[in-house]
Amino acid sequence: MATDYNDILLRLCFHLKQFTSPDVTIIPETDLINELAIDSVKLLNLVMEIEDEFDISVPLNALADVQTVHDLAKLIHHIKSAK
Amino acid sequence: MSLLDKLDVVAAARKALLPEGLEVFGTPIEEVYSATEARVGDRRILFLGTNNYLGLTFAPECLQAAHEALDKEGTGTTGSRMANGSYSGHRALEREFADFYHCHSGIVFTTGYQANLAMISGLAGAGDVVLIDGDSHASIYDGCRLSGAEIIRFRHNDVADMEKRLRRLGERSRSTLIVAEGIYSMLGDQAPLAEIVSIKNAYNSILLLDEAHSLGVLGKTGQGLVEETGLIDGVDFITGTFSKSLGSIGGYCVSNHPQLDQLRYISRPYIFTASPSPATIASARAALKLLRDGTELRRQLWQNSRQLYARLKALGYQLGPQPGPVIANILDSPQQALMLWKGLLDHGIYVNLILPPAAPEGKALVRCSVSAAHTSEQMDHVGDVFAELRKSIFQ
Numbered sequence: 001m002a003t004d005y006n007d008i009l010l011r012l013c014f015h016l017k018q019f020t021s022p023d024v025t026i027i028p029e030t031d032l033i034n035e036l037a038i039d040s041v042k043l044l045n046l047v048m049e050i051e052d053e054f055d056i057s058v059p060l061n062a063l064a065d066v067q068t069v070h071d072l073a074k075l076i077h078h079i080k081s082a083k
Numbered sequence: 084m085s086l087l088d089k090l091d092v093v094a095a096a097r098k099a100l101l102p103e104g105l106e107v108f109g110t111p112i113e114e115v116y117s118a119t120e121a122r123v124g125d126r127r128i129l130f131l132g133t134n135n136y137l138g139l140t141f142a143p144e145c146l147q148a149a150h151e152a153l154d155k156e157g158t159g160t161t162g163s164r165m166a167n168g169s170y171s172g173h174r175a176l177e178r179e180f181a182d183f184y185h186c187h188s189g190i191v192f193t194t195g196y197q198a199n200l201a202m203i204s205g206l207a208g209a210g211d212v213v214l215i216d217g218d219s220h221a222s223i224y225d226g227c228r229l230s231g232a233e234i235i236r237f238r239h240n241d242v243a244d245m246e247k248r249l250r251r252l253g254e255r256s257r258s259t260l261i262v263a264e265g266i267y268s269m270l271g272d273q274a275p276l277a278e279i280v281s282i283k284n285a286y287n288s289i290l291l292l293d294e295a296h297s298l299g300v301l302g303k304t305g306q307g308l309v310e311e312t313g314l315i316d317g318v319d320f321i322t323g324t325f326s327k328s329l330g331s332i333g334g335y336c337v338s339n340h341p342q343l344d345q346l347r348y349i350s351r352p353y354i355f356t357a358s359p360s361p362a363t364i365a366s367a368r369a370a371l372k373l374l375r376d377g378t379e380l381r382r383q384l385w386q387n388s389r390q391l392y393a394r395l396k397a398l399g400y401q402l403g404p405q406p407g408p409v410i411a412n413i414l415d416s417p418q419q420a421l422m423l424w425k426g427l428l429d430h431g432i433y434v435n436l437i438l439p440p441a442a443p444e445g446k447a448l449v450r451c452s453v454s455a456a457h458t459s460e461q462m463d464h465v466g467d468v469f470a471e472l473r474k475s476i477f478q
Contacts, residue, residue, distance in 0.1 A: 041440045044217070048238060057251045059212075059233035 008054070008080070009073040015049055016069065028070035056080055100417055100438065107424065107436050117141055118330075118456040123433060129461060131427075131451045132435040134327035136408050137299050137380045138456025139373055145330060145366040152365035159360045164347070168358030176368050177335075183375060184306055184321060186337040188344055193359050195295055195324025196222040197352040198334025200229055202291060202322055203262065205350035207232035212259040214248060214288070216240065216274070218267050223293065229351070232260070239267070242278040249286045256286035263290070265297030265308035269437065269448060271409030273297070276308050280317030291320040299328025299374045300408055305381060328374055331367040333359045377455075384408055384455040387462050391453055394466035398473050410451040419476065420447035426472040432465055 013026045020026070020036045032038045038046065047058050050072075056079045066072050084092075101107055114122040118138040119130050139145055152172065160168035173191050180189035192198040203226030207213050211232040215223055218239040227234040235252075237245040249256045261283050263274040276292070283290045294307030302310025307323070309315040319340060325333035336343065347353060359367075373380075385408075392406035403411040414420040417438045424436040427449070437448040451465070 039440065041444075044236065045444075048217075048236065048244075051248070051251075055251065057233075057235050057248055059235055060227075061234055 005073060005077045008076050009069070011053060012050070012069065012073050012076065015046065015053065018049075019046060026069060028068065028073065030069045031067060032069065032072065033067070050076060054080060056083065101421070105425065107421070110428075110433070119454060119461070121433070123428070126428075126431055128428070128431045128433045129457075129465070130433055131453070131457075131465060132433050133454070134296065134452050135330060135454050135456065136296075136328045136384055136452070137330070137370075137374060137377055138454045139328070139370045140330040142330070142370065142373060144373060145369045148365040148369040149362040152361040156361035158362075160358045162357060163354060164358045165354050170358070170361060170364070172361055172364040172368065173358055176364055176371075179368060179371055180335050180337050183304070183371060184309075184315065184337045186321075187339045187341055189335055189337040190343060190346060190353065191359065191364070192334035192336070192353060193356050194332060195322075195326055195334035196225075197356065198322045198324065198336055199223050199293060200226040201346065201350040201352035202320060202336050203227055203260065204229035204231075204352065205346040206230075206289065206291070206320070207258075207260045210258070212252060212255055213262060214245065214259050215262045216245075216264065216267075218269055219262060220264065220268055220293065220295070223262050223264075227262075239270075240272060240275055242275055242282060245279065246282045246286075249282065249288065252286075256288050259286070259288040261288050261290045263292055265292060265294040265301060266407060266409060268296055268409060269442065269450070270403035270411045270413075271296075271407045271450075272404045273301075273308055273311075273407070276312045276314050276317075280314050284317070289319045290317070291322060292318045294321055294323040295327060296409060298323045299377065300381065300384065303378070305374045305377055325363070325367040325370070329367050329370040331363045331370060333363055333367055380455040384453065387455070387457045387459065388453045390459060390462045391451065391465060394462070395469055398466070398470050400469065400473070408453045410453065412449040412451070414447045414449065417447045420449050422476045423449045423472055426476060427468060430468045430471075432468055 016026050019038055019042055030036060051058055054076055062075055066075060110123060112121050112123055118135050118140050121128055121130060160170060162168040177189040177191050192201055199222035203213060207230040209231040212235060213227045213232045214235050216239055217236045235248055237248050252259060263279055266273055297307035299305040301307050309318055309321060320336055320338045322336045325331040388408045389406050392410050396402055401413040420436055424434060427434055435450040437450055442448045
């Protein structure tokens with residue numbers, strides 16, 4: 001089910017792989033900026049991919065609280081659940 | 084990390100990217116000789132990185148108007164429009180802008196940056212949505228942040244992507260402000276206005292178009308993209324700046340919505356700043372007349388732009404998608420862009436260097452801005468220097 005957190009996490013990790021080197025292991029606690037080196041521009045592009053993948057709109061304002069992969073998955077889950 | 088440590092990180096990043104002693108950003112200009120020539124260090128340079136599209140910074144009419152206003156009204160207003168800074172010149176320029184666009188009313192702001200800040204934060208608020216192009220100018224992003232509205236981006240100039248995002252909003256599309264630009268400052272391309280207006284109407288949203296780079300450049304009388312496309316009635320609010328084609332400093336908004344005037348009472352970037360000085364308003368008023376009658380200036384501007392764009396394209400440079408006064412050379416790395424920028428300056432040509440994250444998609448740009456005041460011979464010379472540098476840097 002698309003709104004299941006674990007399913008979202010899995011699909012999110014798949015997308016994040018495209019922005020990182022293949023040898024990096026991504027877990028929920030992984031820090032997007034410090035560990036995956038996803039800078040502000042990459043993050044904005046990632047958000048657009050995520051919006052299409054999950055058919056949602058992610059306001060840029062909501063990203064201020066996103067630090068880890070878990071934070072981002074939680075945000076997507078929250079937006080999906082609210083639809 | 085302390086507040087000052089954060090600035091040390093910025094300094095270290097700059098040092099790693101830019102060679103010691105090279106003042107790439109904020110290059111000191113010692114003397115200005117004309118609309119197209121100045122001195123940097125000991126070298127006389129050709130300005131190819133200003134936004135002086137019509138070359139009006141030394142127009143005698145503008146100089147005289149500014150001198151007279153300075154003598155009559157002093158150096159500054161020392162107050163906001165709401166307090167003691169609403170002079171006859173400000174009000175006259177607002178009427179003249181409204182007349183120029185055949186609109187109900189207009190507002191003048193202290194800078195173009197503040198025009199977008201004031202309009203976006205005045206129109207949208209908490210609970211609303213602002214839908215913006217991914218390549219929007221910083222003033223648009225900052226206006227969105229100030230508004231407290233939800234900010235959603237669509238892929239640059241991709242109307243299908245824009246519509247998809249409006250569809251997802253459902254009923255909220257009715258409280259959505261869409262923001263686009265007549266000409267985008269990074270790549271120099273134009274917004275697909277007909278499609279944007281059509282989608283905006285279908286979703287009952289509001290559209291604000293920033294004509295900062297297209298005022299004076301597009302349309303028979305220089306209104307911008309709204310005139311070029313004949314779509315002025317489809318745009319709710321038009322903003323722009325005096326600091327490009329008008330050769331002054333300030334900003335404006337015009338609209339047929341009578342509610343525009345209410346922004347004067349709620350928009351913080353309008354209320355809490357000093358109004359433009361009398362001299363800047365006077366020169367902008369004189370320049371607006373020249374701009375409106377500037378058919379020949381626009382013809383020369385476009386001839387120069389097409390000439391340089393075609394030459395650079397023929398040389399193999401990767402350029403923005405369409406010709407215009409903003410000609411962006413897209414480079415794969417900041418190092419390449421830096422070498423090209425430095426090479427041009429060593430040959431007496433001053434252009435703009437744009438490095439990530441300011442450049443789109445992580446690329447680096449060397450951006451030329453063409454003026455009506457340039458000559459065809461100067462465009463030939465610039466092309467020759469680009470040809471020489473292509474051999475030495477890229478081969």
